[in-house]
Amino acid sequence: MRIRLDPWPVDMEGGQLGLQRFDGELIDIETPRWAAVPPRPIPARLQTVYVVDGKRRMESRVFIEDEGGAAGLGGFGAYVVGAVELCPHGSRPATLRDVRAGRVLAHAPGLRVDPCRLSPRDPHTGQLQYEPVVADSAEPLAPLHKLQQLMLHAEQELSHGLASAVPFSEEDEREALTALTLQDGTLRSQNLGGAVVGCVKTMQTQYLPPDRAGLLAELQPGERTPILHLRSEHGRVTRFTWYVRLCEAAFYQHPLSGVMRLEMYAPEDPDFLPPIVRTVANLSGTLLRRLASQAHKDPRAPQNLIPTAALEQAMTRAMGSADLVTRRLRAHIARELGAAS
Numbered sequence: 001m002r003i004r005l006d007p008w009p010v011d012m013e014g015g016q017l018g019l020q021r022f023d024g025e026l027i028d029i030e031t032p033r034w035a036a037v038p039p040r041p042i043p044a045r046l047q048t049v050y051v052v053d054g055k056r057r058m059e060s061r062v063f064i065e066d067e068g069g070a071a072g073l074g075g076f077g078a079y080v081v082g083a084v085e086l087c088p089h090g091s092r093p094a095t096l097r098d099v100r101a102g103r104v105l106a107h108a109p110g111l112r113v114d115p116c117r118l119s120p121r122d123p124h125t126g127q128l129q130y131e132p133v134v135a136d137s138a139e140p141l142a143p144l145h146k147l148q149q150l151m152l153h154a155e156q157e158l159s160h161g162l163a164s165a166v167p168f169s170e171e172d173e174r175e176a177l178t179a180l181t182l183q184d185g186t187l188r189s190q191n192l193g194g195a196v197v198g199c200v201k202t203m204q205t206q207y208l209p210p211d212r213a214g215l216l217a218e219l220q221p222g223e224r225t226p227i228l229h230l231r232s233e234h235g236r237v238t239r240f241t242w243y244v245r246l247c248e249a250a251f252y253q254h255p256l257s258g259v260m261r262l263e264m265y266a267p268e269d270p271d272f273l274p275p276i277v278r279t280v281a282n283l284s285g286t287l288l289r290r291l292a293s294q295a296h297k298d299p300r301a302p303q304n305l306i307p308t309a310a311l312e313q314a315m316t317r318a319m320g321s322a323d324l325v326t327r328r329l330r331a332h333i334a335r336e337l338g339a340a341s
Contacts, residue, residue, distance in 0.1 A: 004254040007295075019206040023233040026207060027270045029240070030227040030278065034212055039222035039285035042088045046177055049088045049287065050097070050162045051307035053184040054081040054155035055315040056147050057322065060329050061140075064107055072108030075143035076116075076130055076329055079104075079151035080315040081158050083181075084307035088287055094307060098158055101318040104150060105130040106143035118332045128320075128328060152188050159183045160194030166265070166276050177276050182291075184308050187239065191265035195276055197284070198239075200261040201303035207241065207261075217255035219245035222285035227277065229270035230263070238270075239263040240277050244285045246292040246302040260288065260303050 028034075056079040065071045082099030086092075107113050113132035133150065135142035163181040180195050187198035206213060207230065215225060224244040231238050241263040249257035262284055264277050292302035298309055319325075 005252050007250075007253045007257045020204055022205050022207045024207075025231040026209075027229040027231075028226065029229040029270055029273050030281075034215060034226065036215065036219055036223040037226060037282075039224070039289075040282035042283045042286055043177070043279065044089075046088055046180060046283070048162075048179045049086050050159075050179065050181045051084045051086070051184070051291075051305060051311060052081065052155060052159045052162070052181055053308055053311050053315070054079065054151045055312065055319070056080075056151040057319055058144050058147060059322065059325050061143070062105075064111055064113060066112040068112060070111050072111050072138050073140055073143065074105060074107035074111075074113070074135070075147070077104055077106060077143065077147040078102070078319045078325075079147055079154065080318045081151065081154045082311055082315055082318070083158060083162060084311050086307060088180075088283075088290075090290075094310075096311070096314055099311075099314050099318050100154070101315075102150065102154070103128060103130045104133045104147065106133050106135045106146040108138040108142065109134055109136075110138075116332070118328045128325065155183065156189050156192060159196045160192035163194035163196050164276070165193050166195050166274050177279050180280060182305070184305075187263055187265060195280065196264065197280060198263040199288075199303070199305070200263065201300065203256060203259070203261065216243055216245075216259050217249075219243070219259065221245055221247050221258075222289055224281060224285050227273065227281050229266055231268075231270075235268075238266045238268050240266045240273070240281075242281050242284075244288060246285075246288055258302055 056077065059076045059078060061075045064074045078101060080099065080101040083097045084094050085097045086094035105113060105116050115132060116130040118128040133146055135146040159181045162179060164177050164179045177195055180197065182197050182199050184199055186200050187196065222245065225242050227240050227242045230241045241261060243259055243261050245259050247258040249255055264280065291305040291307060293304050293306050293309060298304050
C-alpha cells in the first residue's frame with residue numbers, strides 16, 4: 001500500500017483532488033500525439049494580463065410579507081467582482097481595477113418588494129442600498145442561487161470586456177492577442193467572445209482516460225498537455241482544455257499536486273482551433289509559474305495565484321464587515337417595525 005497526501009487543507013470541502021468520472025467526449029484538436037508540450041516565451045504583443053474573480057455573501061435570510069398579503073422567502077446578499085491588471089513582462093507594477101460591489105434583496109416570485117436603503121447613524125459609514133431581484137423559484141435556496149447568478153454574470157461581463165477578441169473562423173482576421181483574462185474557476189455561462197481562460201484549481205473530475213492520465217504526473221514545471229476539445233455528457237458545454245504543471249510535487253504529495261486545468265470557450269464544431277487559443281496554451285506554463293503562490297504563504301498554493309489572493313482581500317473589504325452589516329440590517333428592521341434595536 002502506498003499513501004500520498006492531498007496538499008490542500010482538510011477544512012476545504014473536497015480538497016484539491018476529487019476525480020469523479022467524466023462521461024462526455026474528448027477530441028484531439030491540436031495534435032494526435034499525446035506528449036508533453038514545452039513552455040514558450042510570452043509574446044511581446046501581449047501587453048496586459050487581467051486576473052478576474054468574484055465573491056458573494058448571503059448576509060441574512062428573510063421572510064417577506066408584502067402590502068398585498070402575499071408572503072415568501074428571500075435574502076439580503078452582496079456580491080463583488082474585480083480585476084488585477086498586470087504586465088506579463090514585469091515592466092510595471094500590478095494594480096487593482098474595477099472592484100465593484102452590488103447588494104440585492106432576492107425574493108420569491110409574486111412578491112411586491114421595494115428597494116431597501118439602510119441609512120447609518122454615522123453618516124461617514126455610508127448607505128447600504130439593496131435592490132430587489134426576483135429569484136427563480138420559492139425554494140429556500142433560490143435567493144442564494146440568484147445571488148450566485150448575478151455574481152457570475154458580472155464576472156463574465158468584466159472578464160470579456162477586458163480581453164482581446166477570439167476569432168472562431170479562419171476567415172476572421174480580428175486583433176491578435178494583446179490582452180488576456182485569467183478567470184478564477186471554471187468558465188460559466190455563454191461565450192462573449194473574449195480571450196478568457198478559466199483556471200480550475202481543484203480536480204473534481206478526471207477528464208482523461210486511464211491511458212492518458214499518466215502524462216499529468218510526468219509533466220515538468222511549465223510543460224502542458226496538448227489541447228483537447230471537450231464536450232459535456234449532454235452536449236450543452238464545449239470547451240478547449242489542457243493541463244499545465246506549475247511546480248514539482250513533493251515526494252509525499254499526490255503526483256497531480258501542482259497541476260492546473262485550463263479551459264477556453266470552444267465552438268460546437270471541433271474542426272477549428274483558433275490561433276489565439278494555441279498561443280494562450282503555449283504561454284500558459286511560463287505565465288502561470290510566475291504568478292503561482294508559495295506554500296508557506298498560501299495553503300492553496302501553487303494554484304491559487306498571487307494576484308487572486310490579493311484580489312480576494314480587496315473584494316472582502318469592498319463588501320464590508322459582515323458583523324456590521326448584520327447589525328445594520330437588524331436596526332433597519334427594528335425601525336420598520338417600530339421596535340427598539
